Amino acid sequence: MLKRVLITGGAQRLGALLCRTFAHAGWEVWCHYQHSGDVAHALVEELRSAGFAAYAVRADLRVEAQRASMLEQVVAQGGALHCLVNNASMFAEDRATGLDMDLVRSQLEVNLIAPLSLSALVAARLPPDAQAGDCSIIHVLDQKVFNLNPDYFSYTVSKLALERSVALQAQALAPRVRVCGVAPGLMFISGPQTQDNFERSGKVNLMQTALDPQRVAQSVLFLAENPCITGVTLAVDNGQHLVPLTRDVMFALADNGTPAT
Numbered sequence: 713m714l715k716r717v718l719i720t721g722g723a724q725r726l727g728a729l730l731c732r733t734f735a736h737a738g739w740e741v742w743c744h745y746q747h748s749g750d751v752a753h754a755l756v757e758e759l760r761s762a763g764f765a766a767y768a769v770r771a772d773l774r775v776e777a778q779r780a781s782m783l784e785q786v787v788a789q790g791g792a793l794h795c796l797v798n799n800a801s802m803f804a805e806d807r808a809t810g811l812d813m814d815l816v817r818s819q820l821e822v823n824l825i826a827p828l829s830l831s832a833l834v835a836a837r838l839p840p841d842a843q844a845g846d847c848s849i850i851h852v853l854d855q856k857v858f859n860l861n862p863d864y865f866s867y868t869v870s871k872l873a874l875e876r877s878v879a880l881q882a883q884a885l886a887p888r889v890r891v892c893g894v895a896p897g898l899m900f901i902s903g904p905q906t907q908d909n910f911e912r913s914g915k916v917n918l919m920q921t922a923l924d925p926q927r928v929a930q931s932v933l934f935l936a937e938n939p940c941i942t943g944v945t946l947a948v949d950n951g952q953h954l955v956p957l958t959r960d961v962m963f964a965l966a967d968n969g970t971p972a973t
Contacts (some may be wrong), residue, residue, distance in 0.1 A: 721800030723752035773826040823870035825866035844887035845939035858953035863960035882943030890942035898951025918951025
């Protein structure tokens with residue numbers, strides 16, 4: 713039986729790696745996008761030309777009606793999902809001392825409410841004869857949930873809440889749906905980061921080496937295909953979460969690459 717996965721934010725960066733990884737493992741891939749339509753359709757064509765089943769689907773994840781419409785399109789065209797990967801994320805800098813509430817609401821909507829909403833929509837559309845563990849939901853988180861600092865305040869709050877929901881959803885949606893989290897370390901240049909800062913920051917972990925994003929994608933696939941795992945979050949970060957810093961790693965390094973004081 714061909715298994716079907718929807719990957720939010722699937723057009724670029726980790727999302728594109730996830731689409732390729734699942735496709736090469738024999739899954740039918742649905743690549744969600746909002747603004748990156750050209751990139752998403754190019755990725756789908758790449759996968760199709762290699763003989764894989766792949767489709768692109770658009771939705772603004774901040775809008776409940778569009779979330780529901782996206783799920784209806786997937787189910788109507790392909791059938792019920794076997795996996796939902798909540799990868800899409802809004803990563804904007806703010807501080808607790810000067811919150812832009814519109815920005816806070818947007819980050820909460822994309823990073824927390826949309827994954828919870830999509831999870832419920834997927835579970836509700838499972839066929840009556842779905843067996844235990846037939847469907848999995850994987851939330852892509854951040855090692856920051858285990859390694860707190862106050863930078864990117866509302867982003868971190870949204871990811872913390874989503875990580876706490878992993879066990880709750882696993883309990884609520886069992887036995888037909890499994891729920892897991894993956895908490896990656898630094899993988900790509902983000903925000904105001906320079907290439908030099910990224911290269912130095914990427915080694916601030918126990919392994920003292922840059923994290924390969926493909927390993928993160930493979931970890932997500934592993935959780936999706938292992939029917940015995942639910943309710944847990946896997947840190948895939950070369951041990952970055954065990955190297956505490958008082959600021960986000962991109963702000964915490966001095967010019968020589970050592971932790972700033």
